[in-house]
Amino acid sequence: IAPLVDDFTTALDLPPAARNRPVVGFFPGSTIGNFRPDEATAFLTSARKLLGEGAAFLVGIDLIKAPEILIAAYDDAQGVTAAFNMNLLTRMNRELDATFDLAAFRHLAVWNPDEGRIEMHLESQAEQTVRVAGRTFRFAAGERLHTENCHKFTLAGFEALARPAGWRIETVWQWPDPAFAMVLLHA
Ligand SMILES: C[S@@+](CC[C@H](N)C(=O)[O-])C[C@H]1O[C@@H](n2cnc3c(N)ncnc32)[C@H](O)[C@@H]1O
Known part of the structure; x- marks a missing residue:
């Protein structure tokens, strides 16, 4: 694990220990929900650029549930x-x-x-x-x-943000209660 201490909206470089290796980004906690949809797609696009060809990206998303x-x-x-x-x-x-x-x-x-x-x-x-x-x-x-x-997301709604940013959903681990998902994206 190579931590990257940076502003995640502007980070441009991987930590040296992660360069020229298979990369898996980790973005937990449904922090992605703090972005508007256009900002989320911009973030996923810049993460795709940062993590590079062949990378994986594990993203936590809180799912829509009873108000x-x-x-x-x-x-x-x-x-x-x-x-x-x-x-x-x-x-x-x-x-x-x-x-x-x-x-x-x-x-x-x-x-x-x-x-x-x-x-x-x-x-x-x-x-x-x-x-x-x-x-x-x-x-x-x-x-x-x-x-x-x-x-809060549905899986289809999250896929609609991730696909134009250059990611496809590979695996989803979903908890029923509270409804929450970890989504493994592949570049
Ligand atoms: C919803 S909290 C989630 C925290 C943690 N991932 C968890 O699951 O408990 C969002 C976190 O993102 C940090 N944060 C917000 N904007 C940021 C930015 N532009 N760059 C880096 N960190 C940021 C906040 O300080 C906060 O710690």
Whole structure:
């Protein structure tokens, strides 16, 4: 295993230990779901270029399942995901000299069936004004910041992203519950 520490949207070179050897890329955790479909295909195209002729690519994809299961995963009872989402406001306060009142926003996980994705939002609980990096932003009560997308896949939908990027599906390992798949692609 040769780890590649880089921005995976712009990585251009394999680590030296992996050059001139059979290459298997590993991209777990359904991180691919954080891309829009056009970005996912662009990523798979650049991964095809990076990994090279004859390479394999093992990609984890979270599969479409009942919205109540997905929402419970992104709005968990312990509030872990809510804290993760709210941390964006904490970071803006710290790093962009912002004035967000964390108690005046709440975390929302929304299933968007048209786009096949969970969206994370932060919803303003009142009419308010916030300063960020020297600029002023006004929020109405109920107005939302859209902070993250987590696309969910069918195997056919994933194949439609991977094929134009130069990959064919070789093997699929699928778990029924929670529905998740590891897909082995071949260049
Ligand atoms: C959904 S998490 C998955 C983490 C891990 N694969 C797992 O299964 O637990 C996505 C990870 O990708 C990292 N990440 C996001 N954008 C990145 C980029 N452009 N380059 C490299 N890593 C990135 C994030 O920091 C985060 O650790």
